Amino acid sequence: MPGNIQFLTGQLRTPPMPTDDLTGRTILVTGANSGLGLDAAKLLIKLNCSTIVIACRDVSKGKATEDLLRAFSSQNGKKSTIIPFELEMTSFASVVSFTTRCKDLPRLDAVILNAGIAEVEFKLAEGYEKTITVNVISTFLLATLLLPILRASARKYSITPNIAIVGSAVHFWTDPKQLTKPASGQILKAVSDRQSADMKGRYFLSKLPVMLLVKYLGSVLEKSAQQDSSGKPLVVLNNVAPGFCVSSKSPPQINRN
Numbered sequence: 041m042p043g044n045i046q047f048l049t050g051q052l053r054t055p056p057m058p059t060d061d062l063t064g065r066t067i068l069v070t071g072a073n074s075g076l077g078l079d080a081a082k083l084l085i086k087l088n089c090s091t092i093v094i095a096c097r098d099v100s101k102g103k104a105t106e107d108l109l110r111a112f113s114s115q116n117g118k119k120s121t122i123i124p125f126e127l128e129m130t131s132f133a134s135v136v137s138f139t140t141r142c143k144d145l146p147r148l149d150a151v152i153l154n155a156g157i158a159e160v161e162f163k164l165a166e167g168y169e170k171t172i173t174v175n176v177i178s179t180f181l182l183a184t185l186l187l188p189i190l191r192a193s194a195r196k197y198s199i200t201p202n203i204a205i206v207g208s209a210v211h212f213w214t215d216p217k218q219l220t221k222p223a224s225g226q227i228l229k230a231v232s233d234r235q236s237a238d239m240k241g242r243y244f245l246s247k248l249p250v251m252l253l254v255k256y257l258g259s260v261l262e263k264s265a266q267q268d269s270s271g272k273p274l275v276v277l278n279n280v281a282p283g284f285c286v287s288s289k290s291p292p293q294i295n296r297n
């Protein structure tokens with residue numbers, strides 16, 4: 041886990057651009073209509089990704105993004121197919137129906153679970169505080185429900201699909217007591233209590249369980265009986281922290297007081 045100095049110096053490093061050729065691949069991006077998700081979709085086009093599934097909660101934004109990415113593809117001499125799917129992560133029913141739709145994709149090589157919010161106002165969604173519902177519960181519901189689809193592609197095409205979950209290094213600014221104080225099994229309910237919720241630090245708090253759940257799910261995948269012929273998990277799980285980036289609502293709410 042980085043400290044504040046590593047966090048700041050990390051901002052000065054620009055990671056190398058990938059050069060992989062993604063011809064033939066199908067990759068899904070959530071929150072693809074803006075910010076990092078939109079830029080990720082553009083990069084996939086530049087890397088020749090054959091099919092990009094863009095998950096957007098607003099159908100009209102999805103259509104506009106589809107048009108934008110199609111134009112970007114042809115301007116760059118690429119032939120990417122863009123498929124918009126509706127996904128509203130404040131609704132578990134929407135997450136389930138989205139993943140049911142994904143079962144019809146001929147293949148799925150990777151998913152970038154990027155959609156996220158930084159709310160300052162307390163609101164509930166599905167009985168939990170909305171940031172927790174979107175950034176944590178729905179994100180991992182998606183990961184869990186997409187896993188069998190990715191495993192099926194792993195077997196059928198002899199590939200190692202990836203799940204990339206977008207976290208944030210700011211998870212280390214969370215007061216861990218907020219997660220350790222509640223009784224076991226009550227954490228998500230406790231942080232969804234309107235009276236005691238600290239919305240100033242809510243974004244940071246939401247990214248700590250993201251990191252912890254990636255570790256947990258990774259250990260489950262490692263122990264799973266579903267391995268490839270060399271004994272490795274069929275699907276690789278990553279937790280990525282992009283650092284501060286300029287995006288539609290960036291920087292996400294950073295207020296430590």
Ligand SMILES: NC(=O)c1ccc[n+]([C@@H]2O[C@H](COP(=O)([O-])OP(=O)(O)OC[C@H]3O[C@@H](n4cnc5c(N)ncnc54)[C@H](OP(=O)(O)O)[C@@H]3O)[C@@H](O)[C@H]2O)c1
Binds near residue numbers: 076286288
């Ligand atoms: N930007 C940064 O500096 C930074 C740093 C570290 C980590 N991150 C993480 O990177 C990810 C992307 O952030 P960003 O800066 O690119 O933010 P952004 O521009 O606000 O994009 C967020 C995306 O998530 C979508 N989204 C929000 N609520 C949703 C919901 N209920 N259901 C489905 N989709 C929903 C948004 O759709 P709408 O347009 O319809 O709202 C949008 O497409 C987030 O997970 C964020 O926490 C960002």
